[in-house]
Amino acid sequence: MKELRDPTALRKLLEDIGGKVRKTGRKPRLMEVCGTHTMALFKSGLTPLLAEAGVEMVSGPGCPVCITPNGIHETAIAILTGTEGATLAAFGDMTRVPTRKGSLQTAVPARGSRLRIVYSPEEALEEARREPARPVVFFGAGFETTIPAIAYTVKQAAAEGLGNFSVLPALWLVPPALRAVLEAGEVAVDGFVYPGHVSAVIGTEPYEFVARDFGVPGAVAGFEPGDILLAVRSVLEQMLEGKPGVALEYSRAIGREGNPVARALMAEILEPYDACWRGLGTIPESGLRFRKAFQGFDAAPRFGIEEDMSDRDLAGCRCGDVLRGAIRPEGCPLFGKKCLPDSPLGPCMVSYEGSCLIHYKYGPVRRARS
Amino acid sequence: MCLAVPAKITRIDGSGQGTASYMGSEVQVNLVLVPQARLGDWVIIHAGFAISVMNAKEARETLRLFKELAGTSRP
Numbered sequence: 185m186k187e188l189r190d191p192t193a194l195r196k197l198l199e200d201i202g203g204k205v206r207k208t209g210r211k212p213r214l215m216e217v218c219g220t221h222t223m224a225l226f227k228s229g230l231t232p233l234l235a236e237a238g239v240e241m242v243s244g245p246g247c248p249v250c251i252t253p254n255g256i257h258e259t260a261i262a263i264l265t266g267t268e269g270a271t272l273a274a275f276g277d278m279t280r281v282p283t284r285k286g287s288l289q290t291a292v293p294a295r296g297s298r299l300r301i302v303y304s305p306e307e308a309l310e311e312a313r314r315e316p317a318r319p320v321v322f323f324g325a326g327f328e329t330t331i332p333a334i335a336y337t338v339k340q341a342a343a344e345g346l347g348n349f350s351v352l353p354a355l356w357l358v359p360p361a362l363r364a365v366l367e368a369g370e371v372a373v374d375g376f377v378y379p380g381h382v383s384a385v386i387g388t389e390p391y392e393f394v395a396r397d398f399g400v401p402g403a404v405a406g407f408e409p410g411d412i413l414l415a416v417r418s419v420l421e422q423m424l425e426g427k428p429g430v431a432l433e434y435s436r437a438i439g440r441e442g443n444p445v446a447r448a449l450m451a452e453i454l455e456p457y458d459a460c461w462r463g464l465g466t467i468p469e470s471g472l473r474f475r476k477a478f479q480g481f482d483a484a485p486r487f488g489i490e491e492d493m494s495d496r497d498l499a500g501c502r503c504g505d506v507l508r509g510a511i512r513p514e515g516c517p518l519f520g521k522k523c524l525p526d527s528p529l530g531p532c533m534v535s536y537e538g539s540c541l542i543h544y545k546y547g548p549v550r551r552a553r554s
Numbered sequence: 555m556c557l558a559v560p561a562k563i564t565r566i567d568g569s570g571q572g573t574a575s576y577m578g579s580e581v582q583v584n585l586v587l588v589p590q591a592r593l594g595d596w597v598i599i600h601a602g603f604a605i606s607v608m609n610a611k612e613a614r615e616t617l618r619l620f621k622e623l624a625g626t627s628r629p
Contacts, residue, residue, distance in 0.1 A: 188616070193623035220557050246556075275601075304602025306584060326601075329556040332587055333603040381556040384598055384606040410620055436613035437560070437598050438606050446587045446605060536557070 188410030189228070197413040198237050204420040205238035213240045213372060214419060215365070215509060217358060218379030219247035219537025220407055226546035228409040239416060242371060242509045245361050245464060246379060248325050249277040249535035250507055252354040253462045255492030257531075258283045260323045260352055261291045262489050267319060269296035273308035274323035276301045277535045282498055282528055288323075305337040305351075312341065312349035321483045325354035329381040331472060332446035335453040338474070338481050350483040352491075353473055355454065358382050359390040360470035361461065366398045368464075371509040375419035376402035377412060380434045385450075387442025388430045401428035406437060453478050460493045462531070463504025501530035506539050513540040513547075520544055558600035560608060563593055574599060 187193070205212065216222055222243045225231045231241055245251050261283065264272045272288065279288040279301060288299055302308055308322035324334040334351060341349040358379060365371065378391055383404045394400050401422035405415035411434060418431040432440055450472065459471025474482050484491035497503055501523070502516040513519045513532065523529040525541055532538035561574035561581065570586040574597065584603045585591050596613075597604035 185617070187620040187624065190620060190624040192625075193620045196623045218556055248556075304584075306602050327556055329558065329600050329605065332605065333584070333601045336584070336586060336603070379556060381558045381598065381600055381605065384558075410616075435609060436616050437608050439609070443587060443605055445589060449587070 185408055188408035190410070194409055194413060197410065197417060198233055201234070201239060201413065201417050201420060202237035204417065204424060208420065208423055211238050211240060212374040212420065212423065213242055214375045214377055214416060215242050215244045215371070215373045216377040216412075217244040217246045217362065218382065219243070219250075219535065219539070220381070221377055221379065221405065221412060222246070222539055222542050223537060224407050224409065224412060226542045230409055230412060234416065242373070243506070243539045244365060244509055245461065245507045246327075246358070247507075247532070247535050247537040247539070248327055248330070248354070248356055249275075249281060250503060250531040250538050251356060251361075251461045251463070252278075252281075252325055252531070253460055253493060253495040254281075254283045255460075255494040255496060256352070256354050257281045257287075258285050259484055259489060259491050261285045261288055263321055263352065263483060263487050264288060264293050264297055264299060265291050266294055266489065267297060267487050268294045270294070270319040270321060271298055271300050271311055271315075272321050272323060273300045273302045273311065275303075275325065278323055278325055280528065280534045281531045282534075284496070284498070305334050309337045309341060309346070309349060312346045313344070316346070316348055319348050319350070322349070322351045323354070324351040327356050327358055327379070327382050328385045328450075331355050331454070332385060332443070332449050335449045338453050338478055339449065341481065342478065350481050350486050352483040355472040356459065356461070357456065357470050357472065359386070359393070360467050361464060362391070362394060364464050364467045364470070365508065366394065366400065368508070373400060375400060375423065377415045377419070378402050378404040378430070380404055380406045380411070380437065383434070383442060384438040385443045385446045388432055388440045391430045395428035395430060399428050403431035403433050404438070406434040460495055461507075462495050462497070463507035465495065498529050503530035503532040503540070506532050513543040516540070556600065558598045558605065560596050561599050563591055563595050563597060566591070566593055574604070
């Protein structure tokens with residue numbers, strides 16, 4: 185879709201956005217919830233152009249690697265180092281998050297155990313099929329985009345009687361986190377750019393409380409520069425009209441109803457609970473865990489490890505503040521000095537969707553290395 | 555991690571698995587979440603699973619809008 189990157193078209197949209205900002209008579213602050221949007225904004229150079237047009241973009245808690253508290257990362261490390269002959273499968277970014285016990289990549293696996301980086305949870309399931317004597321644990325982290333795929337693997341493992349497969353869940357729901365950000369009021373948000381692929385599953389209805397209860401407009405966006413500008417423009421239009429709602433500016437890829445098949449699968453296997461997020465603390469019904477019938481697939485109890493849900497950053501790391509939008513990465517004293525992409529001190533510098541890594545790689549000022 | 559890519563379905567087998575063409579590569583894709591998907595449909599793939607079937611009419615509409623934006627002269 186190169187048309188959505190066309191410089192002339194993007195300039196027109198930016199001019200239009202600038203005009204609308206002037207009509208609002210203020211400098212609106214919009215939160216992009218999704219880390220992939222943060223990446224798209226920085227990579228395309230839109231962040232400074234939007235700032236020139238008068239729109240301040242601030243990143244929200246939209247990186248699952250980052251918002252998973254260190255307690256859960258340490259639980260994964262405990263499984264790898266404490267279980268002989270096991271496979272711990274994880275998405276690549278999850279293996280590099282630094283904790284008090286090192287990271288999955290620096291930890292020494294128990295005898296015969298190994299770490300495997302996978303692209304899809306199905307690869308972990310496949311490994312469990314191939315080696316039935318080997319316990320295979322999938323470190324299942326993700327938002328609503330990823331959760332149906334993880335739920336599917338558990339349902340499939342149950343159907344096939346794969347007793348050696350289990351999942352360490354780190355499953356997060358976006359709408360409750362938005363409510364937490366708005367209720368905290370720490371960051372004044374004038375509008376939201378909602379995540380396109382989370383919305384592919386949940387649809388637009390779960391965001392409606394944002395407009396209804398908080399009067400804050402929003403728009404679901406795709407991931408091309410043009411998509412994001414359309415969403416920003418829509419949010420400004422809603423502000424000017426005084427009619428906050430949930431616009432859909434990604435209708436080529438998703439429908440307002442989301443994916444009911446995926447949601448039914450999630451609801452069959454998992455149930456909500458009050459989960460602890462890095463930086464945001466415990467948020468009511470913001471995480472998913474196994475329903476009773478599937479609790480046998482929960483990895484931590486299976487290996488006799490008490491899952492640690494606590495939020496414990498390494499000393500000095502301010503990822504939590506970055507995730508709330510309370511500070512920008514540049515506001516952390518470690519950023520670009522002691523905390524670098526090849527020696528990260530927090531997950532926001534690890535993940536492809538982490539604000540610190542994105543600011544470091546694509547931000548306007550490359551910090552001097554100390 | 556919510557990175558997802560659009561790809562065109564090139565094969566569907568009976569068990570909910572299939573292949574899709576993404577930038578010239580054939581990739582394996584699980585289609586259980588999109589039972590309505592047909593051969594030749596474009597889908598959004600995330601972590602090996604198609605999570606959404608794309609809407610060709612809406613895609614054309616978006617393209618038309620951007621071509622118009624790119625082509626119209628400044629006022």
